[in-house]
Amino acid sequence: MGEAVMQLRKFGRTGRRVGEVGFGAWAIGGSWGDVDEGEAVAALNAALDAGVTFVDTADVYGDGRSERIVAKVLKERPGADIYVATKAGRRLPQQTVAGYTYANLSGWIDRSLQNLGVEALDLVQLHCPPTDLYYHPEAFDALDRIKAEGKIRDYGVSVERLEEGLKAIEYPGVVSVQIIFNLFRQRPAGLFFATAKKRDIAVIARVPLASGLLTGKLKADSTFADDDHRKFNRHGEAFDVGETFSGVPYEVGLAAVERIRRLVPGGATMAQLALRWILMFDPVTVVIPGARNAAQARANAEAADLPWLEDADMAALKAIYDEDIKPYVHQKW
Template sequence: MRSRPFGRTGRNLGEIGFGAWAIGAAWGKVDDRASVAALHAALEAGLDFIDTADVYGDGHSERLIARVLNERGGARPFVATKAGRRLPAQTVEGYSAENLEGWIDRSLRNLDTDCLDLVQLHCPPTEAYYRPEVFERMERLAGCGKLRHYGVSVERVEEALKAIEYPGVASVQIIYNMFRLRPAELLFREARRRGVALIVRVPLASGLLSGKFGADTRFEADDHRRFNRHGEAFDVGETFAGVPYEVGLAAVEKLRPLVPEGATMAQLALRWILMDEAVSVVIPGARNRQQALGNLAAAELPALPAATMEAVARIYDQDIRPYVHQRW
C-alpha cells in the first residue's frame, strides 16, 4: 500500500487506515473475536494507522486495540484517539484543563502506552474553535509528554478552517465521500498549504456506498443507522453522511455502473477518495477479516478515469447536493 506524508509530523503512513468505531459500539452487536481477527488481518497486510476514541464502547475499542497490539508485539502502528464526547453535555467549559488531562490519562491506560500518537478533540462545540485557551491546553499536554501530536475531528468545514489557524494543530478529521464533496472545495487546499494532515472518516456513508443496502434492510436497535437516523443522539451527518436513506439508495444505483471490473462498490468509493492528494489517510471501518482486507485492496485499484470522476460529481449535483452541501 502506498504511503502518504501525515502532514508536518514527519511520518509517512499508509493511505488506508482502520476506523475502530464499529468494534466499540453503536453499529449493532459487537463480536470481539471477529474484531480481533479484523485487526490482526489488517496489520498483517501492512496497515499502520488505527483511529479510535475514548467513547467507542466506553473505551472498549481502545482496550481491544491494546490487546491486539500487545499480542503482536514489535513496532506499533500509529494510533489516533479522541477526547471530549464523555461530557454529559457539549459545552466549551467542559474542555477544561482538568477534564482534558483526565480523558487523556484514561486513554493512556486503555491503550496501554506511555504516550499517545495523536489526540483529536472529538467534535466539540463550534465556539471551542474560537477559544485559543482550549488549544493552549492541548499544547501543554503535548509538552508534558502525554501525546505526540494533537488535532481535531470536526463536523463542519467552518470548524476545520478555523482549527488549522492554530499552529499546533497537526491534523483534521472530517467526513468526505461521494455524498459529501464540500471539504475538497477550499479546506483541502488550505490544509495542504499549511501542512495539516487530513483524516477522512465515514468514507462509505455508514455503509450506503457499499451498495449492499436496500429499502428492506433493517438495523439493530443499538445501531446508529437506526437510533440516529434523524439526528436523535448526535449530529445526523454522522449517519449516512446526512443524506436521507431513500435518497442515498437511489443515488447508489446511479453510481453502481461506475464500479470497475473485479472491484466492489466500497472499493470504488475508497479509491475515489484517494484520488485527492490532499487526503492523508481514509479510515473505513471493518467488523471482520473480509471487510478489513477488502478495504485495503482498494488502494491497489488503478486511478479512476476522468469520466468516472465527472459522473460522480454529476450525480452529487443532481441528487445529493441540496441535502448536504451548505449544511456541513
C-alpha cells in the same frame, strides 16, 4: 489481487508516514450493533496484515472497549510501526465549551493512556466539540501544556463542519483534521483541502462509505439493531445527523447508489470504488473505513490497489453528487 504494498502518505508536519487506507475502530467498539470481540480482533489483525498502519479510535467507542481491543492487538505485534489516533471530549455529560478544561482533558487522556497501554498517545483529537470551542484558544493552550508534559505527541481535531476545520488549523499546534469526505460529501474538496495542503495539515477522511450506503449492499427494507446508530440517529436524535448516512436521506442515497453501481469496475466492489475515489484527492492523508470482520478489513485495504479512476468516471461521479445529493448536504456541513 496480488500482494501490493500499501502506499504511504506524509502525515502532515508530524514526520510520520502512514498507509493511505487506515482502520476506523468505531464499529468494533459500539453503536453498530453487536460485534464479537474475537471478530473485532480478527478484523484489526487482517487490516494490519494487509499493510494498514493507521488506526483511529476514541475513548467513547464502547466506553473504552475499542481502545482496549486496539491495545490487545498491538501487544501481540511488538515492534509494529502502527500510528494510533484516539479522541477526547465526548465523555462530557453535555457538550459545552466550559467542559474543555486542562483538568478534564488531562483526565480523559490519562484514561486513554491506560486503555491503550502506552506512555504517550501518538495523536489525540478533540472529538467534534461545539463550534464555539474553536474560538477559545485556552482549550488549545491546555493541549499544548499536555503535549509539553509528554502525554501526547501531537493533537488534532475531528470536525462536523468544514468551517470548524478551517478555524482549527489557525492554531499552530493542530497537525490534523478529521472530516467526513466521501462520494456523498464532496464539499471539503474545495477551499478546505486547498488550505490544509498549503498549511501541511494531515487530513483524515472519515465515514468514507456513508455508514454502509456506499457499499451498495443496503436496501429500502434493510433493518438495523436498536443499538446501531443507523437506527437510533437517523434524524440526528443522538448526535450530528451528518454522521449517519452522511446526512443524506436514506431513500435519496439508495437511488444515487444505483447510478454509481454502473461505474464500479469489474473485479471491484462499490466500497472499493468509493475508497479509491477518496484517495484520488492528494490532500487526503488517510481514509478510515471501519470493518466488523477480517474479510471486510482485507477488502478495504485492497481498495488502494485499484487503478486510478479515469477522468470520465470522476466527472460522472461528480455529476451524480451534483444532481442527486448536493441539494441535501452541501451547505449544511
